[in-house]
Amino acid sequence: MAHFGRAVEYGLHVLVTLASARKDGEFSAKDLAEFHGVPPEYLAKTLAALCKSGIVEAVEGFRGGYRLHRAPGDISFLDVVDAIEGPNKRFFECKEVRQRCVINQGSESSLAASGVCAIHAVMIGAEKRMREFLASKTIDEVANSLERKRPHELKVAADEWLNSRSSSKRLRTK
């Protein structure tokens, strides 16, 4: 099983879509799920987590839906991962094996109490490198890269689809 679950992947795709759409309207979890072809109930939970962390905001009512709450350049991959997985999820959990070592049992000068285990320290360093990289990458960068690469007809198709579902469109067609 991967360390980061499907919700992280879904959340990132939705945020890139919201950043690319750049419309005034909001989009329902159901429409965003349909657009991406992902399970709506799963995406609803993901959006709730992103909302709780202030990355997206939910507008209630008939015109309701989700929209970005921060500029896409201010949303890092790390923000998204921490919002969805929780900020304390670590890829290595030190079980303090050294405390169980026969020579540390009952010793007053036990190594067990002396700071971070050297093995754990290496893992913390590795995770720090990963997190620094994720913190340096924003939703804006990926949305711009998609914008440059996406064939024109697909861009038009995406805009049309999203416009047809945005809350402002729904309001206009009332």
Place this chain on the structure above:
Amino acid sequence: MAHFGRAVEYGLHVLVTLASARKDGEFSAKDLAEFHGVPPEYLAKTLAALCKSGIVEAVEGFRGGYRLHRAPGDISFLDVVDAIEGPNKRFFECKEVRQRCVINQGSESSLAASGVCAIHAVMIGAEKRMREFLASKTIDEVANSLERKRPHELKVAADEWLNSRSSSKRLRTK
């Protein structure tokens, strides 16, 4: 659940112990498990994986047991992780969400076929940073750090315990 399982932690501790012991003898999985206070059947599997990857070697027979097969300076944390978790375990598994996007369905110029997904590419970059860091840290470094920090009486106690169980000692007391 952490990305790297307990076996990685157990394996790293055992390798540091084997590097610190620096004796001619070999140690049985049972003795290494007892020394570290970890489940013997679990450690046996971990040692088998380390053996398969050429990090430790098993000497069979009455004098049998495990010893390092490579110099501790030539065993990186990444070697150990890959030996135990498998070299293809990734912390993010791209499910190609873009292929399911409504606008990519049936499109000849589908984005789905155009290289690595930009979101996946960021995750690959983050994992690369983590793996580079793990590749830069060796068992020798941690063993040396332990050597410097460990109180003298604990070092003596560890050496005595390990000597009493090493294969050469067992041979001498036959």
